[in-house]
Amino acid sequence: MKKVISVLALLGMISFPASAETYRFSYSKLFTQLKHNTEEGHPDIGVAYFMVSADSGQVCPISRAWMRKKEHYEEFTIPASQALPLPLDNQLRKVNPDVFVETPSTLNCDISFQVLVDKPVGKTLTSQQVRDWLPQMDTMMENLGGMFASWFMPKTQGVVIHFSPSATGKITSSEGQDYTIDDHQAIIDASGLGQEVKLTLPEAPIKVSPWLPKNG
Numbered sequence: 001m002k003k004v005i006s007v008l009a010l011l012g013m014i015s016f017p018a019s020a021e022t023y024r025f026s027y028s029k030l031f032t033q034l035k036h037n038t039e040e041g042h043p044d045i046g047v048a049y050f051m052v053s054a055d056s057g058q059v060c061p062i063s064r065a066w067m068r069k070k071e072h073y074e075e076f077t078i079p080a081s082q083a084l085p086l087p088l089d090n091q092l093r094k095v096n097p098d099v100f101v102e103t104p105s106t107l108n109c110d111i112s113f114q115v116l117v118d119k120p121v122g123k124t125l126t127s128q129q130v131r132d133w134l135p136q137m138d139t140m141m142e143n144l145g146g147m148f149a150s151w152f153m154p155k156t157q158g159v160v161i162h163f164s165p166s167a168t169g170k171i172t173s174s175e176g177q178d179y180t181i182d183d184h185q186a187i188i189d190a191s192g193l194g195q196e197v198k199l200t201l202p203e204a205p206i207k208v209s210p211w212l213p214k215n216g
Contacts, residue, residue: 021105023051027067027086028096033113034088036143042136046118047144048083051101051109060109062101069097080164081206084111115140117159117208123201127193130159134190137210158189158211161201169202187211 030049037046051060059082066075076085084101103109115137137156145153161171162185171179171186174197179186181202188199189211 021063021103021107023101023103023109023111025099025101025111026096027099028093030086030099030111031088031093033144034086036140037088037118039143041139041143044117044119044133045115045136045140047113047115047140048081049086049111049113050081050083051103052112054108054110060103060107062103064102065100067092067097067099069095072097079206081162083116083207113144114207115144115210120204121208122204125199125201127190127195127197127199130188130190130193130199133159133208134210141210154212156210157191157213158187160209160211161186161188161205162207162209163201163203163205167203171202172200174198174200 033047033049051062052058053060062078062082062084064075065078065084066073068074079085084099086099101111117133134156138153141153141156161179163181165184167181167184170181171188173179173193175194177192179188179199
């Protein structure tokens with residue numbers, strides 16, 4: 001149950017003998033979760049892959065990533081969020097190239113997929129935006145978890161706002177409440193937001209993900 005709720009998956013990790021920092025994946029296996037991005041019911045929400053430290057749970061920085069199939073080669077540009085920017089393409093699924101990811105050799109990393117807001121988020125948010133995201137996040141997580149996921153998966157109660165490591169300050173609301181940024185992220189519990197609240201962020205976040213109750 002915990003694995004489904006945290007939306008964490010390990011998919012055929014293979015490390016090269018010469019270096020534990022290079023990982024190889026099958027595109028067709030990664031496509032299994034990416035395909036949910038084309039479904040209806042969550043227009044603002046998507047799923048993306050990250051490399052995550054098996055020891056700390058923190059996102060591992062990706063130094064390089066690319067796809068290869070025989071003579072065909074494509075290198076990816078990694079965004080600030082460190083999401084693996086895989087294209088969603090059914091033809092690629094059939095060709096099934098290998099996907100290679102390099103991370104620092106000092107870290108033991110696994111591949112993980114995460115539900116997150118799939119639209120640009122700026123330095124301001126409204127309580128209505130946050131509330132609109134929650135049922136969409138639930139829909140996406142239920143799709144990922146399978147037909148019985150809704151039986152045991154808790155409802156999303158808020159969002160986690162993720163910032164770059166250089167972020168400082170706090171999130172403030174038009175109601176006068178402050179949200180502390182701890183370890184580059186802040187939790188917004190939607191149950192504590194008024195109807196027409198404006199949230200001001202110190203900088204644009206690198207991603208926004210679901211926040212589930214701890215007792216879930």
